[in-house]
Amino acid sequence: MTAKWEKTEANVGVLEVEVTSERFKAALDDAFKKVVKDVNVPGFRKGKVPRRIFEQRFGIEVLYQDAVDLVLPEAYEQAVAETGIEPVDRPSVDLVQVESGKPFIFKATVTVKPEVQLGEYKGVTIEDKTFEVTDETLTEEIEQVLKSHATVEVVEDGEVQDGDTVSIDFLGKVDGEAFEGGEAENFELEIGSGTFIGGFESQLVGMKPGEERDIEVTFPEDYHVKSLQGKAATFHVVLHDIKRKVLPELTDEFVQEVSEFETVDEYRADLKKRLEERAKQDHDRYVEDEVVKKVTENATIDLPEVMVNHEIDHQLNSFAQQLQMQQIPFDAYLEFTGTSLDELREQFREAAEQSVRTALVLEAITAKEGIQVSDDEITAELQKLAESSGLELDRVREIMSVRDPNFESFKRDLATRKTIELLVQNSKIA
Structure with missing residues (x-):
């Protein structure tokens, strides 16, 4: 087998492969053994038709595709290894010569890994950045720990505050018409989470359980639903209940419960x-x-x-x-x-x-x-x-x-x- 590689574009080239006639003949023999098992010819048992009779009746050309399927993948892989190219996609194959007694020739158009022209890579300069642990950082981390151990209580007599979780019903309308996805019942929403459109959550602050309120908002220009982008909307909201996290105090007792430390x-x-x-x-x-x-x-x-x-x-x-x-x-x-x-x-x-x-x-x-x-x-x-x-x-x-x-x-x-x-x-x- 011989293989020749020629680039035609920056990352594309043609790999021309010639498989010897002997190797293609062996592939034809294997193809015949595969096909003859299912061939019925009067006077012969199924699968026992002699090669000469088979070719006289059907022609050797019917074996070509199976022979190509048998020899081409292996020949392509061998040619890739011999030429040292690195394909990054399946090749586009053109059969040039498929004929008994002659070499099997095909051309494969191949996209290969691109050449990299390295610039400076040793001694490059970058701007440093400070990753400092401040008292504020430590306080915020402790706050997260306390929040993870917080208990939740229902606020019976009080108003919505930032950080509360509320249960609400809402119905949104644009130009007086309800829109898909703008309605829910008993929806759990944490105030300040940024889950809803800007301005929605802040307008719930101060509401009391059982209270109803109309909230005016405007959908952002890049909102994920195109039909609502930039549109003004009114949401009628009914507040059912308020749940508030109660954080534990940072005490020696708390520390002993959540860690291996004493103080x-x-x-x-x-x-x-x-x-x-x-x-x-x-x-x-x-x-x-x-x-x-x-x-x-x-x-x-x-x-x-x-x-x-x-x-x-x-x-x-x-x-x-x-x-x-x-x-x-x-x-x-x-x-x-x-x-x-x-x-x-x-x-x-x-x-x-x-x-x-x-x-x-x-x-x-x-x-x-x-x-x-x-x-x-x-x-x-x-x-x-x-x-x-x-x-x-x-x-x-x-x-x-x-x-x-x-x-x-x-x-x-x-x-x-x-x-x-x-x-x-x-x-x-x-």
Whole structure:
């Protein structure tokens, strides 16, 4: 077999493959063995028709398609390996010569991974950012802890306040006409959550149980339902009840209930330490992201549209799975938001392009720097996973090998991490 690769565009080329006549003859033989099992010819038992009789009756041409199906995929993969190209999509195949006794020839138009022209990637300068743990930060974190242990009581005699959860009936109208999705009964709404249109929740403040009120709002220009964008609406609201969170006091007794510490001071000190560790991690992640972003901007790549579309598909699938976890059907989401599938795909395009571009740049740097991952590094990483999951190392290795038999994907991820570490080590923070 011979293979010849010729680029025709930036990321597209033609792979011409010639398979020997002997190899194609073997494929014809295999095709005959497959087809003859279902052939009925008078005077012969089913599946026992001699090859000569079969070809006289049906012609050898009826075997060509099956022979091509048998030989082409393997020949294509072999040709790809021989020429060293990296296809990023299925090829478009044209059959050039399909004839018994002659070489089988086909041409495959292939979109390949683009070339990356790296710019400066060592010594890039980024602007630093402070991730400071202040007294205010500590207070806010403690507030969240207290809220997570809050009790809820029904307000019998009082008015709606910010932070309360209310049960309401409402009916919305635009130009005096009710609209779809603008009506509900016994709807639970937390005041200040931003769940409703701007101005709606704040106008409930001060209401008492049993009170009715008309609320005037205007839908934003970018509202997800196009027919309501920019429209003024009136909601008639009936308030049923008010529920209010009662936060516990931060006392030594509370600390002893929710932690291993004895006093508030000990608890605050530990919490501050954990916040500082988190701030350091956030800072490290920020530096990594900024360095990679800068390095990617410095590179030149002509992105194939097919790679971007594949990434959009991937991100859409992930988004659909997130919706499913929230028990929201994907089609229902599109209908509710008034968005078509094509419009949603366009919303993912910029992020997809950035993701593909970043991956290609990091891959190119990994190759240029000769960064590799040793077996010891793989074992060390698997050991970390074993310790965090509470499983034995061999069990973790077994589980990982099911999805990634040769650990190729795992190796790529580790190599990428090593590449990012190299970029950060060689960067400058201003």
